[in-house]
Amino acid sequence: YLKSIYFMKIMMERKNILIDIDGTVSEDIPNEESNRFGSAYVLENAVQSVNKLFERGHSITFFTARQENYREVTLKWLTDHGFKFHIDRWVRAEGLNVIRRNAKRSISSVKVLSR
Helix, strand or coil: CHHHHHHHHHHHHCCEEEEECECCCECCCCHHHHHHHHHCCECCCHHHHHHHHHHCCCEEEEEECCCHHHHHHHHHHHHHCCCCCCEEEECCHHHHHHHHHHHHHHCCCCCCCCC
8 A cells, every 4th residue: 555655656746848959958059050960069967957857757858849850860969968868759840839838728837947
């Protein structure tokens, strides 16, 4: 019984965290300069902050509006820099608006983590 209560508490505390890439964990690179994606610098404390959330059991999802043909270079960049995550998502600009609209209805609290 105590184990099930503990498990339920952990599951209730687990959060699904969505993290944009450009300007949040890497320098902000516009799509017009996509040749720079592979050499972008990591923002200060980004890896440590993301990995701390991952290690606490939260579900980490990176999302980006980068073009699909840059998926592999972006995933390589994330893994080469040591980011721990569960899922990556590519969304078009209009997809971000859908996320924002749905977030207003379904998310009880949103915290913006900035540098």
